[in-house]
Amino acid sequence: MQRPDPFNAQCPTRQVLDRIGDKWAVLILIMLDRETLRFNALRRRIENISQKMLSQTLKSLERDGLVRREVFATVPVTVEYSLTELGRTLAKTVEALTLWAESHIEAVQEAQRRYDRGGHEMN
Template identity: 50%
Template sequence: MTAKNKAAVEKMQQTHRDWEEADYAGPCPVRDVLDRIGDRWSVMVVLRLSGGPIRFRALLRSVDGISQRMLTTTLRALERDGLVDRTVFDTRPPAVEYSLTPLGESLLDPLSLLAEWAMDHHEQILKARKNFDK
């Protein structure tokens, strides 16, 4: 184990001890956040919004494979959690634009690290799955 990995393990172990000692009135914060960003579309939508405000139809076209209904559901959940702002323009027809809030922007660095890790290790994961499924 590298020194960097050892430091990360120690930090996670301390965080775990802190969780066990904490008296949360509600759900575990980590599990709660992972429920939001761990779905199929939230990370893709957040990453797309990192480029700046975008209208609904343009966002729909830019997230490959997402349906209009699923995009609406995902955006509402992200808005509910304070990660996304929804702005309605008084035009005919009405236009709606979405953007990241400061809280949503603060999620970009951790997501970038996760994406980097995924890209670096995806081949290993695929190989492990193939070996497991034999």
């Protein structure tokens, strides 16, 4: 079987890459990998995400089979979000990227300072 070509505009792999390239999706995946949460709890814990963006991102993640939305018949209705098994596999990969960012942030910030000072030659 031929491997998909993500450089081709029609490649379906791009959909997944777009999803994991979205900062809100990544943050939601990390948060839901820790625990099942309600909408407002997610909104409180992820600073600066709007209600609209959280809703759109959750719907996209649910459509992709990464997030499970469970509705409970309470008054008012309770809705909880959790990762599916597929979502958990992606969350592990995202966690590795997060660990890389945490362990290399100082080098990245130094490179940014050097660049901003006009020293565009990177090592």
